[in-house]
Amino acid sequence: EIVMTQSPATLSVSPGERATLSCRASQSVRSNLAWYQQKPGQAPRLLIYGASTRATGIPARFSGSGSGTEFTLTISSLQSEDFAVYYCQQYNNWYTFGQGTKLEIK
C-alpha cells in the first residue's frame, strides 16, 4: 500500500497570506495525485487532479505542483472560506489518502 504523508498536520496562516501544504508518497505515484478540501460536516471537494490541474470552478489562487513522490498545494492569498482540512490522494496504485492538513486562521 502506498502511504501518503502530509505536512504539517496544522498550519496557521493569516488571511491574505500564502499557504503551502506538502504531501509525500512512500513510492512514486507519477502525477496521479488529487487534492481535496473538506469543511466541517461536508463532503470533500475536488480541487486539483493530475497533480496540477484545477477542477472545474476552482479559483486560480489554488495551484498544485510536483510529481513522483513530492507534491505541493499552494493557496496564493487566503480567503476566509479557505480555512478547512486538505487531503491529498494518490490513484496510481489503488487509492490512498493522506491524513490531512488543517489550515487554520492565525
Add this chain to the structure above:
Amino acid sequence: QVQLQESGPGLVKPSETLSLTCTVSGGSISSYYWSWIRQPPGKGLEWIGYIYNSGSTNYNPSLKSRVSISVDTTKNQFSLKLSSVIAADTAVYYCARSLSPVAGYDYWGQGTLVTVSS
C-alpha cells in the same frame, strides 16, 4: 448538475451486514466509476471500492473479504454491502464519482453516518 445521495440504516449491530444505497440524479450512471469511501469520526478517508456501469468491481484489499458493491442502472443507483461489521466500521460513508479508475472524485454525496453498536 449531478447529485449523489446516500441512504440506509444509521445503526447496525456488530456481526451484521451494513447496507447502503447511493442514488444518482442529474446524470446517467453509465460510463463512470462509482466509489464508496468512508471516514471514521475525526479521522481520515479510506477508499472501500468501486463499480463500473458494466458491473466490474474493484475493492480495497483490506476489506475485500467483507465488501460487495452492485449497480442497478434502471434505477440509477449503486449499493454497498459490508458484512460482519465491528465497531471500527463506524464512519461517515460517502458515495462518489470518478471519470476513470485513474482520476479524482469530482462529485460526492453528502455522506451518511453509520454507527456499529448493539
